[in-house]
Amino acid sequence: MTMAKTLSIMPTQNLEPFKGVKKIALEEYFTSGHRTCQGCESALVMKLMAKAAGPRTVILGSTGCMYVANTTYYSTSWVVPWMHTQLGASGSAAVGTAAGLKALMRKGRIKQEPINVIAFCGDGGGADMGLSSISAALTYPEYNFLILMYDNESYANTDIQLSGMTPYGANTTFSPPGKARRILHKRWKKNMAGMLAAGHPECRYVATVDASYALEMMNRIRKALTIGGPTFIHSLDPCPKGWDYDPIQSHTLGELAVETGVWPLFEVEDGVFKFYGKSKSIAQGRKRKPVREYLLRQGRFAHFTDEDIEYFQNKINQMWERWLIPGAVCIKMGDDIKKALATSEAELASSN
Numbered sequence: 001m002t003m004a005k006t007l008s009i010m011p012t013q014n015l016e017p018f019k020g021v022k023k024i025a026l027e028e029y030f031t032s033g034h035r036t037c038q039g040c041e042s043a044l045v046m047k048l049m050a051k052a053a054g055p056r057t058v059i060l061g062s063t064g065c066m067y068v069a070n071t072t073y074y075s076t077s078w079v080v081p082w083m084h085t086q087l088g089a090s091g092s093a094a095v096g097t098a099a100g101l102k103a104l105m106r107k108g109r110i111k112q113e114p115i116n117v118i119a120f121c122g123d124g125g126g127a128d129m130g131l132s133s134i135s136a137a138l139t140y141p142e143y144n145f146l147i148l149m150y151d152n153e154s155y156a157n158t159d160i161q162l163s164g165m166t167p168y169g170a171n172t173t174f175s176p177p178g179k180a181r182r183i184l185h186k187r188w189k190k191n192m193a194g195m196l197a198a199g200h201p202e203c204r205y206v207a208t209v210d211a212s213y214a215l216e217m218m219n220r221i222r223k224a225l226t227i228g229g230p231t232f233i234h235s236l237d238p239c240p241k242g243w244d245y246d247p248i249q250s251h252t253l254g255e256l257a258v259e260t261g262v263w264p265l266f267e268v269e270d271g272v273f274k275f276y277g278k279s280k281s282i283a284q285g286r287k288r289k290p291v292r293e294y295l296l297r298q299g300r301f302a303h304f305t306d307e308d309i310e311y312f313q314n315k316i317n318q319m320w321e322r323w324l325i326p327g328a329v330c331i332k333m334g335d336d337i338k339k340a341l342a343t344s345e346a347e348l349a350s351s352n
């Protein structure tokens with residue numbers, strides 16, 4: 001009879017949360033020399049991600065703005081070891097690197113130590129082209145890695161084509177508003193973090209983040225790397241070029257995405273769901289700002305009429321009022337299930 005091999009879990013670095021901005025490390029691991037647009041939030045995400053992870057980190061990056069603009073003609077802004085990976089391959093690159101490091105340590109070829117493995121991808125590379133590789137990666141409990149998807153809501157590097165994460169109605173090079181059809185893109189944005197959390201029981205940690213709340217974001221990255229196993233973070237990144245606004249507004253747009261409820265901040269740790277930051281207060285009853293304030297600051301929605309804004313607002317309201325978990329799980333419970341759950345909760349209460 002063959003015995004099943006036990007899967008050894010490698011130790012992780014214990015990255016305590018930064019307790020306030022003054023406690024954030026001063027060292028930079030993504031530094032000068034990149035050529036991203038002025039006001040690019042994705043570049044800020046790279047900088048904060050590397051700072052949160054620290055020096056003993058290997059970073060892998062899918063094709064996209066954060067590859068192309070950060071490694072031009074033999075120069076790079078990465079200070080930690082970095083490798084480019086194919087557009088849809090962040091999941092396989094993460095598993096392969098974690099497995100490779102584990103094997104080298106087991107064979108004594110490199111020192112035994114916990115090394116962070118982070119694979120990043122854009123929304124095109126992650127939520128569209130690389131979804132299957134990320135999904136497969138999240139089923140490997142024996143490897144420690146973080147996949148971070150920076151979502152600028154388009155295939156930005158190849159000139160702002162529509163992705164599965166582009167919001168309803170946005171003007172992209174694939175969905176320009178015209179005289180015959182004002183709204184060309186009528187699909188609603190995929191719910192990537194919720195989908196991955198709901199469908200991958202071995203995935204230890206999933207979170208959404210927003211670099212306008214930098215400390216909270218960095219601490220989610222530190223938490224993911226400390227928890228270990230396969231983990232996933234989805235970051236919403238304002239993109240001045242693709243979203244068409246003055247670069248000075250990047251930070252404000254990141255805040256407005258959360259305050260209007262367009263971008264709920266949540267984390268799922270070992271299957272337990274929690275809102276955090278301003279989204280927590282929204283879930284507890286704080287009023288959401290009208291979505292108009294977010295949309296009308298961006299040229300990609302300049303063709304919206306009041307009717308379009310109302311449609312968008314209603315969809316956001318539905319996310320918060322009708323989804324099983326607001327902004328995260330877009331399943332509505334049928335009346336029979338609601339009744340059955342209420343009955344079993346009442347039975348549980350009476351038996352206690």
Ligand SMILES: Cc1ncc(C[n+]2csc(CCOP(=O)(O)OP(=O)(O)O)c2C)c(N)n1
Nearest residue numbers: 063064065087122123124125154155156157
């Ligand atoms: C297999 C493959 N198809 C197409 C391309 C061309 N390409 C390079 S970057 C890119 C856009 C990627 O979009 P996203 O992942 O959202 O990253 P962003 O450019 O927005 O940062 C595309 C289509 C490629 N490199 N590889």
Ligand code: SF4
Nearest residue numbers: 036037040065239241
């Ligand atoms: S197109 Fe957008 S994501 Fe790409 S470098 Fe410019 S601002 Fe950043």
Ligand SMILES: [Mg+2]
Nearest residue numbers: 122123154156
């Ligand atoms: Mg993109």
